[in-house]
Amino acid sequence: MTNELMARRQAVLGPNVPTFYDNPVHLVRGSGVWAWDMDGNKYLDCYNNVPHVGHCHPHVVAAISEQAATLNTHTRYLHDGIVSYGERLTAKFQMELDQVIMVCSGSEANDIALRMAQAMTGKVGIISTDNTYHGNTMAVSQLSSRKPPIGGYAAHVRHVPAPDTLRPVGGSFANQAEAFAKEIQKAIDDLEAAGHGFSGFLFCPTFANEGLPDLPQNFMRPAERVIKAAGGVLISDEVQPGFGRSGGTWWGHDWLGLSPDVVTLGKPMANGHPVAAVVARSEVMSAFRNAFGYFNTFGGNPVSCAAAAATLDVIEQDNLVENARIIGGEFLERLAQISHSSIASLRGRGLFVALELEKDGEADERLAAHVVEYARNHGMLMGRTGRNRNILKLRPPMPFCSADTECATHILADAFAVDVT
């Protein structure tokens, strides 16, 4: 059955469309932090950040169903949905981040952010880190070292070394913030010298795709100073850390004490319904809106707004931002009890936890792969990341509770225990 579906899948989707796992999981149902496959096996979901308030949350499902049965149209007609949601959303940000464009995907959001930087500065040079992913459009894929663009990188793009826990930029953890800022300054100078000019810096405030390095709260201050001094637009990609994921604060940039000019949102925003957004300072929004007649057919439609608003409801009502902080902390404490010689670093920000595996000072990709497969075969979904795919990634839906951390820790401990290296 699985083999037959895999063959049909490959026939109709083409090559290089991988599934996770040696033995792919064929999911058929989800609820809360749990998912079930077609044989009735149950999985604790420690991977999926898209079903942010839990798989198939009834409040979100009801909102989608009700609005889909009432009206679904575009934003050239007046509708209360996008206005009310926009107001609620921007109220979660620093005061000057008060305007929004709604779109369908984080990639569309970042694609707009790049043009906001261009519109504000009249320049095109853009900087991101060298171990990241920000989306899949032609323009945004220029920023992604993970999925290099077709035809290679354009001349107006620079990648600076990503912050790292075990191999900090500049060689020392204490000096990493200054060293990182210096690398950005170097890239800015280089872009200016090459005639592209510097339009902006686009980054994830938890550096999630970079492997979630442990960083002090003031890490980005020197970088922010350098970027703003050069007149660049600071773009915080909150597709992963946003909506409370990083615990205690709604946005990763708030934890860092930053004032970005543009913030992009995506995956968790409507619990899986295709919704994303760009939040910006009004002068940035005006520069973009006046330079380009942007319209997005599906963006901000009443159903998308209902789904996003219902997701906000649940985050607020169930105190999920605080839950991420508390349960994330508990999760880290439990995981710290696991002992294995290859665990080089355990770190987390809210409900996003990373375990970096090394052996003899080298990335232990084999062990990371073993743990992920073991977990899959023992009822838990998780992933891995890092330049060498040696960092275990745990990023469950936000209603994760204490008992779930216990269950997950138990499976992980077993996975490490049975490893026969």
Next chain:
Amino acid sequence: MTNELMARRQAVLGPNVPTFYDNPVHLVRGSGVWAWDMDGNKYLDCYNNVPHVGHCHPHVVAAISEQAATLNTHTRYLHDGIVSYGERLTAKFQMELDQVIMVCSGSEANDIALRMAQAMTGKVGIISTDNTYHGNTMAVSQLSSRKPPIGGYAAHVRHVPAPDTLRPVGGSFANQAEAFAKEIQKAIDDLEAAGHGFSGFLFCPTFANEGLPDLPQNFMRPAERVIKAAGGVLISDEVQPGFGRSGGTWWGHDWLGLSPDVVTLGKPMANGHPVAAVVARSEVMSAFRNAFGYFNTFGGNPVSCAAAAATLDVIEQDNLVENARIIGGEFLERLAQISHSSIASLRGRGLFVALELEKDGEADERLAAHVVEYARNHGMLMGRTGRNRNILKLRPPMPFCSADTECATHILADAFAVDVT
């Protein structure tokens, strides 16, 4: 109430986000080909192609509701939804168009199509018409003369004169097909000479944004010959004409007797749920998939596939492709009875009808604006297009029936009758 909402809308969305109409329509409910505003006024919808099988079609709403309550996740897990839908969808195409990528918007689809052309040819030069719109990403906005990109057009883009009913390319309707092909050849030569090379031609097979010009069925044959002889990828943007809109055939390119290499789909695909796709020949898909590790978080998720499959169900069960042909023909016949000196051309393809207005040989934009506003004030939604916004555009949901054509014609006849020029 409307004024207050407009003010709040502008405050949170920023400038240059227009609504339709002098007095914006504040829609609250839709059903079939009808929509209602918040004062209870009812509108015959002759504008919206996104609610393809009718506003809030219960079969589509039920499919969305049921799947949203069951499972919504990404395509790195196995799921029958994307495979079964992909098979059903590609079965509607010429045999060699047998693979699909599912995404969230027509813009994302066209952004991929551009890269498919690059991956196939190793070149970057791209051609579209000079009176068109294909989407809003940074890369795709290069093709759109309607919404020029920030910073101006890139060097690898060429725009050829769009086909036109009243002012044909080359000066004569009979020679327009050859003249259009010659313009494309000129652009190809120019791209090759400039060192960009020619990767492909992206066009809408009904030239919908170009004003839906009347064209013979063999119009694109000379152009296709030129494009294929130069090794270019032929990309048919079916976001507007697809799924039977143009009547009698599922796709605009089938009516033209063309064999595109890539087809992009969007707006009507899931009746308003944010779903779009790229269908391609397997060698084109392989070239793209092997050149770039494309993954779209929301693309092809089980809810999107359920919505798209349910939309296909209704199109098939209610014979909407044939309905578009028959009712579209009837609509044209009725509209031909309206007499006004400014009606320079009445033309249509299925349920997409255009009335081009001129006065003394000049575009009559004033009259077009009057008719659209009059219709809005008398219970009908419609739009206008064209270089000078002088072409009335009627593009209702597909379950449009004979009585609806009568109703629409009546309102239009009144609008022309009361015009006091």
